[in-house]
Amino acid sequence: MPTSTPKRILIVEDEQAIADTLIYALSSSGYQPEHVDLAQLALARLQCEEFALAIFDVGLPDGNGFDLCRQLRRFSNLPVIFLTAHGDEIDRIVGLEIGADDYVTKPFSPREVVARVGVILRRLTVVVDAQFHTASAFELDSAAGRIRYCGKLLDLTRYEFLLLKLLIEHPERIFSREQLLERIWNDPSEVFDRTVDTHIKTLRAKLRAMEPGQDAIRTHRGLGYSLQSS
Ligand code: CA
Numbered sequence: 001m002p003t004s005t006p007k008r009i010l011i012v013e014d015e016q017a018i019a020d021t022l023i024y025a026l027s028s029s030g031y032q033p034e035h036v037d038l039a040q041l042a043l044a045r046l047q048c049e050e051f052a053l054a055i056f057d058v059g060l061p062d063g064n065g066f067d068l069c070r071q072l073r074r075f076s077n078l079p080v081i082f083l084t085a086h087g088d089e090i091d092r093i094v095g096l097e098i099g100a101d102d103y104v105t106k107p108f109s110p111r112e113v114v115a116r117v118g119v120i121l122r123r124l125t126v127v128v129d130a131q132f133h134t135a136s137a138f139e140l141d142s143a144a145g146r147i148r149y150c151g152k153l154l155d156l157t158r159y160e161f162l163l164l165k166l167l168i169e170h171p172e173r174i175f176s177r178e179q180l181l182e183r184i185w186n187d188p189s190e191v192f193d194r195t196v197d198t199h200i201k202t203l204r205a206k207l208r209a210m211e212p213g214q215d216a217i218r219t220h221r222g223l224g225y226s227l228q229s230s
Pocket of ligand 1: 015057058062
């Protein structure tokens with residue numbers, strides 16, 4: 001449950017009745033919902049204001065939620081939940097591929113949405129609350145561009161750092177190679193298929209050199225990589 005300062009949630013939805021339902025459900029659970037009905041308005045507010053999470057309708061009058069999420073991902077890791085009208089497999093996969101944290105299919109129960117918001121925010125609190133982000137044995141100091149592992153400073157290349165940082169910030173979340181390429185490498189067209197694997201391999205070697213027998217990075221066959229949270 002939210003604590004003293006209510007967490008602000010941005011709802012981007014053009015159907016007023018759905019927005020009202022969400023506003024009511026989130027307010028009742030102690031959150032502070034804000035509502036806009038256009039993608040452009042949402043983007044403007046996301047660039048200037050602090051939110052804890054955003055809920056994007058996929059079909060918006062001036063664009064779609066997927067494009068909005070892609071634009072958001074250029075400057076923010078804010079958690080995003082999609083509201084999809086179709087619920088088909090394509091929407092779900094597209095949504096998760098472009099960096100959404102979860103999705104809900106219309107018609108949905110407002111309680112379900114609130115529950116999913118709570119799960120994502122609790123998961124995030126673990127890593128965001130402290131000055132140093134910690135996922136199990138890692139201490140991430142983003143400002144200084146440093147990561148400590150079991151108390152020891154890692155000597156990482158730029159891409160190894162960005163890769164490990166992303167995994168630490170999203171413990172247990174599985175990232176596909178494509179997602180990692182898109183988030184970390186500026187121009188994915190100029191990197192090779194094996195770029196991600198190669199960097200994961202060198203990263204693992206550096207972690208193992210410090211803590212033999214431990215393997216913090218998990219490989220999920222056919223899906224991608226994740227970081228163990230404990
Ligand atoms: Ca809509």
